[in-house]
Amino acid sequence: MSCTVPSPDGDRTVFSGLSFAIGRGEIVDLVGPSGSGKSSLLTAFARLNPHASGSFALAGRDAGSFTPQRWRREVAYLPQKPILPGDTVADAIRLPFTLAVRADSTVPAGGGDGDARDGGRRIGLVGRFARLFRDDAAHARGMLPDARIRETLDAMGCGDIDLTRRPHDLSGGQAARVSLARTLLTEPKVLLADEVDAGLDDENAAKVASIMAYAAGRGMAIVRIRHRPPDGRASRVATLADGALTWTDATGSATGATNGRETA
Ligand SMILES: Nc1ncnc2c1ncn2[C@@H]1O[C@H](COP(=O)(O)OP(=O)(O)OP(=O)(O)O)[C@@H](O)[C@H]1O
Numbered sequence: 001m002s003c004t005v006p007s008p009d010g011d012r013t014v015f016s017g018l019s020f021a022i023g024r025g026e027i028v029d030l031v032g033p034s035g036s037g038k039s040s041l042l043t044a045f046a047r048l049n050p051h052a053s054g055s056f057a058l059a060g061r062d063a064g065s066f067t068p069q070r071w072r073r074e075v076a077y078l079p080q081k082p083i084l085p086g087d088t089v090a091d092a093i094r095l096p097f098t099l100a101v102r103a104d105s106t107v108p109a110g111g112g113d114g115d116a117r118d119g120g121r122r123i124g125l126v127g128r129f130a131r132l133f134r135d136d137a138a139h140a141r142g143m144l145p146d147a148r149i150r151e152t153l154d155a156m157g158c159g160d161i162d163l164t165r166r167p168h169d170l171s172g173g174q175a176a177r178v179s180l181a182r183t184l185l186t187e188p189k190v191l192l193a194d195e196v197d198a199g200l201d202d203e204n205a206a207k208v209a210s211i212m213a214y215a216a217g218r219g220m221a222i223v224r225i226r227h228r229p230p231d232g233r234a235s236r237v238a239t240l241a242d243g244a245l246t247w248t249d250a251t252g253s254a255t256g257a258t259n260g261r262e263t264a
Helices: 038-045 068-074 089-104 125-143 146-155 172-185 202-217
Strands: 002-005 012-015 027-031 075-078 116-118 121-123 190-194 221-225 236-241 244-249 254-258
Touching: 002 038, 012 038, 027 038, 027 202, 038 075, 038 190, 038 221, 068 075, 075 172, 089 125, 089 146, 089 172, 146 172, 172 190, 172 202, 190 202, 202 221
Parallel strands: 027 221, 027 236, 075 190, 190 221
Antiparallel strands: 002 012, 116 121, 236 244, 244 254
């Protein structure tokens, strides 16, 4: 995996020739100085980084055999700042499902413009799309009912989060946990968490860590960029500095693998 970014002095290589593997159910912490390329590495792996190149595989299957959308569903990148659109927490959590239904929807026969009829009433294009979106939201509610969201949040120790609340009214810690829960409900195989506990107090950071441990316990592979002291959740720590990855195990002992040439 390599990453070269534009700079005023010409292209600059952030890292080159890195490789790593992460096992099912494993939590790896990715640390290193600011600007060393940690986010670039994760966004590269999620195929979200236009400055990166390399080859990726999931369970032995080459990334090229996935559509980018399918790959990102399996390898989910979670940014630091939660984005929770919608009127309620339940809507915000259901958003990926609503969008998936939307993506699968086809414009009804008759083309994309002109008028349609709704109960004998003529409706315009905007009305038709509003109706389509309502239908998609209802379909998404069928796929992910409130009861399942409630059950999942409770299992993750988020019993304090009311599904009917407005997302904007949540505390920072609650918003981080909702954002994490939303990603986990899409059941990615790999979760790439980019400083999602930054800005949280210790109690909320511990809750976020415990939710991730729950997901790892169910087989999800997780890479966490963290600036906090080790919390005992990760089995290995990868340090990215000066373009090289150095690996240590949970006790801080070197594993012998450097420059990212790691096999798991
Ligand atoms: N789109 C871009 N254009 C130009 N430079 C970029 C771009 N994206 C990242 N960089 C540069 O690449 C380097 C690595 O950035 P990155 O955000 O990956 O580092 P980081 O280790 O995650 O930093 P931090 O810990 O501060 O978040 C930085 O010098 C950054 O300025």
